[in-house]
Amino acid sequence: MEKLIITPKTKIFDLLEAYPQLEDVLIRAAPPFKKLRNPVLRKTITKITTLSQAATIGG
Numbered sequence: 001m002e003k004l005i006i007t008p009k010t011k012i013f014d015l016l017e018a019y020p021q022l023e024d025v026l027i028r029a030a031p032p033f034k035k036l037r038n039p040v041l042r043k044t045i046t047k048i049t050t051l052s053q054a055a056t057i058g059g
Contacts, residue, residue: 008052016046030058
């Protein structure tokens with residue numbers, strides 16, 4: 001599998017597909033990311049949300 005190049009434009013979905021262990025890290029870093037555990041939100045919102053946008057949301 002090819003390694004994912006992580007940039008501010010990387011989609012959360014792609015990041016978690018490549019590195020699923022980061023889900024817990026993101027949730028610990030910013031409580032609003034608990035929504036990642038919702039399967040519907042994970043399959044929809046994460047496909048359009050970039051790391052840059054998530055950083056703004058997560059503070």
